[in-house]
Amino acid sequence: MTLRLLLGAAAALAWGSASADFLEVRRTMHVYESADRSTEVLATVGPGVDGEVSILLIDREEPLENGYYRVRLPTGPGYGYVYRTAWRRYADFDGPYQPYDRKAYKHWIDVDRNCLNTRDEVLVRDATGAVQQVQGASRCRVVGGVWLDPYTNTEFADASDLDVDHMVPLKNAHDSGAWAWSKQRKQDYANYLDDPVHLLAVSASENRRKSDKGPNAYLPPNEAYRCEYVRNWLDIKHAWGLDIPSAELEAAESVLSACPSTGGGF
Template identity: 45%
Template sequence: MRDVAHPCPPAAHRATSYLLAAALAALLAIASLLVAPSPAHAATYSAPVTQAVADLPVATENRTGYSRDLFRHWIDADGDGCNTRNEVLLSEADSAPSVGSGCSLSGGRWYSYYDATSYTSASSLDIDHMVPLAEAWDSGASRWSASRREAFANDLGFYGSLIAVSASSNRSKSDQDPAEWMPSGSRCRYVTEWVSVKHRWGLAVDSAEKQALTSYAAGCSQTVSVTIY
């Protein structure tokens, strides 16, 4: 007579299942610790400048309630003793200045592309908001929080937001948009940086501004490529 194999008793079968399930759960827990989560990616915008101009929303501007004091600047965001103005001067210098107590600057050399002139004194330079504070207010910043306006006024995250230029050219520009003022040279650079800042901060343009930007950008080959703030 052949021996007949007897199945495992029910209790033993259940114990084996529980052990297998526990082992599987432990392995999954270990695997989850070993696999790092994917980092969140900041939104970006990239397009030829002609397309970037076309993509800008058009809205009527309104300066009601504007005050320069609503955009707090210049701050020392990283606490290194140098405020935003001096950070830009240090970053854009063709020849680095000496840095003294309190981040005082001496010597150095800068090229102001608005008027194609070099300067050897920091006091001869202004830090221009590519999109002026009043223009930003007109174009959407009036709806921002105080902290977002402060971030805009001290934006070191995009090279084109803040530009070291001669005091005379900056004051000639004042708060005018490209329909009202353009530098004498490097106009493709200027248009590209202007449009980049508008996209970076989600700002609109008025109809005359868009028409001017469209006209200037037509002869430019640059690309707008920015991280959206």
């Protein structure tokens, strides 16, 4: 996914000189002359044929009127209005947009300095019994144990056959709003251990088949795990304030419609 900056010259200068509030445009919408959809359409904005994302700078002095954000026009000087529910807003972002770079999400790290990095912490946590470790010069490494991969319902004994998967992959999170996060928040997301389903020990080959796909393009081959998988996906996106594109949501709803009720919606 790429991003188009829909900025006039003045807006571009403002973007480069200070932090900004902006709207991320993910579907085609109109920019109106006034905060009323019956007024003249000054511009039409939205994703292009390649699925690129666009942004509009918000006027900080008069940001909201009658349910519309006042934004800089993408086609020249001046302002227009877009309806607020059509967008994802980012406040006080220091821009500009950064394309996805896995290195920006620093991992694996040893947060508690106990010799095990995040990957090995997950391997210890997810093993069904004791694990075999080797002591290196700077860290301890888990090399053996017994793990049951929930994606394939397959048992593994060699840690090298496993990946530690981000339930919501780093690139998917990035494209869903994490690109605007601070360096620290990106690192926190990449190494988060407080939620036991945020990171999972799974088959390396299956994890690479999943790649950065959402539920609309990938579901675990273990059908018995699909309901839990989709619920966990949605919970993580909500917990971290990440966007859920309509294709992901529709796929998730399709899966959940056939799942036993948990009594709490998604």
